[in-house]
Amino acid sequence: MMLPRRAVLATLGAATLVASSLGWAQEAGRTYRLGFVVPSPRSEGFWTILFDELRRAGFVEGGNLQVVGEFGVTPGRADAVAGAAVKAGADVIFTAGPECTRAAQDATKTIPISAYSGDLVAERLVASLAHPGGNTTGVSILAPEIDTKRQDMLFDMLPGIRRIGALVDPSARTPAQLETLAAAAGSRGATLSIHRASRNEEIIPAIDAARAVEAQALNVIQSPLTFVNYSLIIEHVAKVRLPAIYGVPEFADRGGLVAYGPRVATLIPQIIVPQLVKLLRGAKPAQIPVERPTIIELALNLKTAKALDLVVPTAFLTRADKVIE
Missing domain, CATH: 3.40.50.2300 (Response regulator)
Known part of the structure; x- marks a missing residue:
């Protein structure tokens, strides 16, 4: 049975609203590259939480999301890994700790960086919490x-x-x-x-x-x-x-x-993934305040x-x- 044109448009409009509310409104046919420069190995359970949350937002590893860079970065290798993520065409780079974040900042002044660290301001990785400046934002965990x-x-x-x-x-x-x-x-x-x-x-x-x-x-x-x-x-x-x-x-x-x-499993859906999604969709890091844990x-x-x-x-x-x- 063929639906009237108005019904078809209404159905498509509703589907678009649902997709947008779930974060599915990515560019059709585009592959997003998310770089990682982090010391924790991929086997840690919280990475499963992160990729599950990204999938709910419409970024599916093995589909429209490609992972570049490395997990389990050992001391002294951060510069090489950050450089490789940049060469691989990362759209956003996620870092953990001052060494990895600084390595990413040295590798690129334009690719957005989402950093998880003890105190991004005291570590001189951002200018301030409200106005981070440059290409880095993220979460300071009050350590x-x-x-x-x-x-x-x-x-x-x-x-x-x-x-x-x-x-x-x-x-x-x-x-x-x-x-x-x-x-x-x-x-x-x-x-x-x-x-x-x-x-x-x-x-x-x-x-x-x-x-x-x-x-x-x-x-x-x-x-x-x-x-x-x-x-x-x-x-x-x-x-x-x-x-x-x-x-x-x-x-x-x-x-x-x-x-x-702060519990890492709480920070991931509350702060980390929402920031990553904004950056992947084109938001400027300088316009995204650094957040701190609320719990x-x-x-x-x-x-x-x-x-x-x-x-x-x-x-x-x-x-x-x-x-x-």
């Missing part, structure tokens, strides 16, 4: 701002501790930020020891050094290095029986004792606490947004 809050939570969870350690990648924090952290520990009647790791192979010796000076707890300072090596850190602190706090709630899900920070989660793994023979105070337990038992 340096909540280092002290994370440390305070260790004191609240473990009353009476007098020596705390911090596992730090020196490239991720300034001396002034570490001095602030030490002063905060002093205000709680405790001392802070800094244990530095710049490469993967330095992580275990740094944790052992913290244990050697009798640190009673460890603040794992959030950085690309600690993010990528979370399994190694969680395993080793358990081995040496050192309570530790992390900056990513997912790490508590995976066996870490406690974590305080900071406290996650506690009671199973790990029991393995460490820790009794978590009830007041702290009730503060947790998520308790893993």
Whole structure:
């Protein structure tokens, strides 16, 4: 049966509205190239979330979306990977951490960059949150701002501790930020020891050094290095029986004792993918404000606490947004 012309137009119009609302209004026949310069391997579950969200917005890997660049970028390779993504004709480049973001900025001044990092302003990757300028926008995850809050939570969870350690990648924090952290520990009647790791192979010796000076707890300072090596850190602190706090709630899900920070699985649909979609559709990065997390989660793994023979105070337990038992 042939529909009247008016009915056909109405049907097509409705379909267009639905497609637009779902983000399907991409250029017909075009292949979009999304570059990645990130330290986390593709096997991480949050990449599945990202590509699922992109697919819902109409960008389908293997269809109209081609992935270029690399996952699992090791230190020292960011420049080469960023350059390869540019040569491959990336329409947008997604980066994680200051090293990868700076490499992408060095490789191109025109291709939009969406960056996930600790503090894009303090790292001098954007001019400001509201007006990033240049070809970079993204999400600042407040990492340096909540280092002290994370440390305070260790004191609240473990009353009476007098020596705390911090596992730090020196490239991720300034001396002034570490001095602030030490002063905060002093205000709680405790001392802070800094244990530095710049490469993967330095992580275990740094944790052992913290244990050697009798640190009673460890603040794992959030950085690309600690993010990528979370399994190694969680395993080793358990081995040496050192309570530790992390900056990513997912790490508590995976066996870490406690974590305080934005959940990556929440940031992806709320901030990261919407920004990527805008950029893929032609928006200018300078016109997209850098966003910050709106939800900071406290996650506690009671199973790990029991393995460490820790009794978590009830007041702290009730503060947790998520308790893993």
